[in-house]
Amino acid sequence: MTRALLIVDIQLDYFPGGAFPLVEPEAAAAAAGDVLEAFRASGEPVVHVFHVSTGDGATFFRPGTAGLAFHPAVEPRDGELVVEKHVPNSFVGTGLEASLRERGVTDLVIVGMMSSMCVDSTTRAAHELGFTCTVVADACAAPDLVHGGTTVAGRDVHAAFMAALDGSFATVVTSEALLAA
Template identity: 60%
Template sequence: MARLLVIVDIQNDYFPGGAYPLVGTEAAADRASALLAYFRESGEPVVHVQHVWDAPDATFMRPGTHGVEINDAVAPLADEPVVLKGSPNSFLGTDLEQRVRDAAVDDVVIVGMMTSMCVDSTVRAAADLGFAVTVASDACAAPDLEFGGTVIPGDVVHAAFLAALGDGFATVTTVGELIQHAHAEA
């Protein structure tokens, strides 16, 4: 099975000390790094997605800042494409769809930040475009959110969004299971 890995917004602003830290970013980045290494070793294509919030009122992912940079754990190699985006959906206003179609893959594997925003939007868009999608759950992270005066912890937000994505939009699995499954097919 031919696959393509899309790494969504694993950028410094989401890590401790960044402008918008999420819950579990370091663990998620470690798992994404392991999956990235596996894809590189197997020669499967990789596309990095970088969110740039180029607006006067931007509070994070601002151009020219350390926070907007892709984290070292998943830093792209010189020959790996980086798709710049300005909205949660990685396909909107970018060439990501064409890159996926040109790669002629059977499955789009998605990891990244934020499970509740950019990962969710990208997975749903990929499914709407007709792609088979897999999400590596342990290579994603979400923020604490608030609704109606109630704080929803980031791990609960993460689980809720993954449950929704797994209910019709994507196969939700772990990095270990993805790698194990790929070895079994080889």
């Protein structure tokens, strides 16, 4: 078993002052940073994924904007793989799967943003590709969503997506539990 940390879209547009702020992204970034430091200390592989919106009418992650930057808590270091993507699923149109296979990775620990979009899509795809997945719930964040005139609080959105992933597509844990193991 070779385990890698997959950090999905922890970019500035998701934080206060950004183009699409999520609910409590700072706490999620801090937890992700703690997990990242543990992976670095153990010498395990780290992969940073970032989203660039290339479609007309994109409102965030637009090319040439400050919002594309990684949050300081999870900035890549030399030697860590960085993957650019253009759709929610981190495997579509990227070399991510091939890069992980080349490194012998079988298990992924996933942190990132948004729980309800890119984390969900990437985790489901990773599972379907045969990777064993662990999602660190407190190292992920979601937005408030509106459907049918009802606003669903970001905390509830996040909880629903973690519940849907847990057991079927991943094991969902806290950063404290992961770091204690």
